[in-house]
Amino acid sequence: MDKTEILIIGSGPAGLKASLSAAGQGAEVTLVERDPFLGGQLVKQTHMFFGSKEHYASERGYKIAENLSREVKEHPGIRVLCDTTALGYYEDGIVSLESGGRFTVIKPQALIIATGAQENTLMFPNCDLPGIYGAGAVQTLMNVHGILPGKRVAMIGAGNIGVIVSYQLLQAGVEVPAIIEAQPRIGAYHVHASRVRRMGIPIYTSHTVLTAHGRESLEKVTISQIGPDWQPVAGTEKELAVDVLCISVGLTPLTELLFQAGCSMAYIPELGGHISVRSDTLETTVPNIFVCGDVGGIEEASSAMVEGSIAGLSAALNLGFGVDSYAGKLAAARRELDDLRRGPVGEKIRSGLERLSSFREVAQ
Amino acid sequence: MLEKAGVPSGQQVAAVKPSKERLARGPVAIVECFQKIPCDPCYTACKRGGFLPFEDINDLPRMDFEKCNGCGICIGACPGLAIFIVDETYSEDEALVMIPWEFLPVPAEGSTVQGLNREGEAISEVKVKKVRSAGKNNNTYILTLIVPKEFAHDIRSIDN
Numbered sequence: 001m002d003k004t005e006i007l008i009i010g011s012g013p014a015g016l017k018a019s020l021s022a023a024g025q026g027a028e029v030t031l032v033e034r035d036p037f038l039g040g041q042l043v044k045q046t047h048m049f050f051g052s053k054e055h056y057a058s059e060r061g062y063k064i065a066e067n068l069s070r071e072v073k074e075h076p077g078i079r080v081l082c083d084t085t086a087l088g089y090y091e092d093g094i095v096s097l098e099s100g101g102r103f104t105v106i107k108p109q110a111l112i113i114a115t116g117a118q119e120n121t122l123m124f125p126n127c128d129l130p131g132i133y134g135a136g137a138v139q140t141l142m143n144v145h146g147i148l149p150g151k152r153v154a155m156i157g158a159g160n161i162g163v164i165v166s167y168q169l170l171q172a173g174v175e176v177p178a179i180i181e182a183q184p185r186i187g188a189y190h191v192h193a194s195r196v197r198r199m200g201i202p203i204y205t206s207h208t209v210l211t212a213h214g215r216e217s218l219e220k221v222t223i224s225q226i227g228p229d230w231q232p233v234a235g236t237e238k239e240l241a242v243d244v245l246c247i248s249v250g251l252t253p254l255t256e257l258l259f260q261a262g263c264s265m266a267y268i269p270e271l272g273g274h275i276s277v278r279s280d281t282l283e284t285t286v287p288n289i290f291v292c293g294d295v296g297g298i299e300e301a302s303s304a305m306v307e308g309s310i311a312g313l314s315a316a317l318n319l320g321f322g323v324d325s326y327a328g329k330l331a332a333a334r335r336e337l338d339d340l341r342r343g344p345v346g347e348k349i350r351s352g353l354e355r356l357s358s359f360r361e362v363a364q
Numbered sequence: 365m366l367e368k369a370g371v372p373s374g375q376q377v378a379a380v381k382p383s384k385e386r387l388a389r390g391p392v393a394i395v396e397c398f399q400k401i402p403c404d405p406c407y408t409a410c411k412r413g414g415f416l417p418f419e420d421i422n423d424l425p426r427m428d429f430e431k432c433n434g435c436g437i438c439i440g441a442c443p444g445l446a447i448f449i450v451d452e453t454y455s456e457d458e459a460l461v462m463i464p465w466e467f468l469p470v471p472a473e474g475s476t477v478q479g480l481n482r483e484g485e486a487i488s489e490v491k492v493k494k495v496r497s498a499g500k501n502n503n504t505y506i507l508t509l510i511v512p513k514e515f516a517h518d519i520r521s522i523d524n
Binding site for chain 2: 047048049051052053057058173185189191193194195196197198199201202205302340341342345346
């Protein structure tokens with residue numbers, strides 16, 4: 001049977017950083033990625049990142065992916081398995097993998113789960129028409145494969161993803177007649193909202209999609225204002241002729257492996273759904289299983305990278321690596337994480353984490 | 365307005381505008397960043413001390429307009445594309461406005477295009493004076509526009 005000291009599942013911002021920090025402490029790492037390339041969602045991010053120098057501020061996501069992937073591939077302590085899906089976790093600590101139709105098993109001494117999240121969807125009449133996509137699919141088509149999703153795209157959701165994908169659509173030469181947001185306020189960073197607005201894209205807050213229309217594929221959508229009771233306001237219906245409707249209404253952590261492994265889970269809506277209870281060093285209630293990134297709560301890529309470092313350092317420490325340098329490196333990472341979460345936009349994350357910590361006492 | 369439609373209010377815009385005296389002395393950066401988010405590359409990009417040090421990475425940027433010479437290096441460093449340079453001294457009735465630009469085609473120097481306000485409305489024709497890259501590893505362009513002076517604090521984009 002294949003063995004490894006630390007197995008890391010997922011090579012997005014969290015998994016890449018976890019690999020580098022664990023291997024940096026001297027541990028032998030195996031990194032598993034379902035896609036043929038490393039980087040996760042970073043590879044689709046063409047905008048400059050926020051944060052400070054430590055979080056690669058002003059660099060574009062795909063560049064960060066390129067740089068970190070190169071570092072990972074060149075590191076002698078990291079074995080990279082792309083095109084490989086982690087299928088399951090077994091009671092004896094064995095993880096099953098699938099690659100090219102072949103089933104294998106691997107036994108790690110420590111496991112870091114960095115599987116990220118999946119997109120939420122929205123139900124409305126005709127929501128199954130061709131032409132209705134999740135924002136992630138639109139980004140994959142455009143920014144990975146160079147394929148335009150359509151000619152005229154309406155966006156549902158004015159969070160960071162909805163607004164930034166609208167901007168990317170505009171950059172690709174696609175018309176975006178509207179961004180529609182059910183909440184009374186824009187969830188995206190306001191600077192993102194302002195940049196699409198000054199290019200002429202209107203943002204309709206307190207609006208929702210009522211129904212989609214089309215015979216073979218999407219031809220138009222009916223949108224309407226919604227009142228404080230979250231019901232459509234009669235007489236405010238508007239029709240938008242679009243061939244694509246892009247849905248960006250939040251993410252849900254991909255927690256299957258954590259459930260399988262028997263980690264204590266808690267439902268924390270602020271963090272996107274079921275989240276594993278974990279210590280300050282991101283160790284779950286099952287010893288030597290760690291979480292980092294969106295699977296541990298929906299947040300920004302910058303905090304996912306810092307969490308990856310924390311999980312990598314801590315998993316390595318559990319196996320006896322990097323004992324001398326651990327405390328200093330951990331303190332630095334914790335400071336960065338606190339900085340990223342301290343402001344008003346981190347409020348939801350902070351309250352979610354606080355609620356999660358109350359489950360921690362119950363679990364102990 | 366900003367959190368409902370993405371357009372900052374007149375009051376917000378006025379609050380980050382340099383004084384009349386400073387504007388009369390030449391090019392200066394205007395930072396239209398109104399929400400506390402964890403982000404500080406404007407401060408680290410400026411080597412002249414034009415940005416006051418951040419006590420917390422979530423602080424809003426604060427400028428020392430006396431130290432800013434309007435070089436524009438902060439434009440390409442700002443992930444929010446929220447920094448503009450205004451030079452009211454360009455001519456009697458025209459001002460220069462520098463904006464970040466990330467669309468194709470990149471307008472040709474000397475061409476005339478529609479200048480857009482913060483709501484994306486065309487409010488005046490403007491002339492593209494200069495097009496430059498924001499840096500070797502930065503795919504943002506910086507456009508210098510010649511705009512009628514009365515629109516120097518309104519034009520923030522162009523029609524692509």
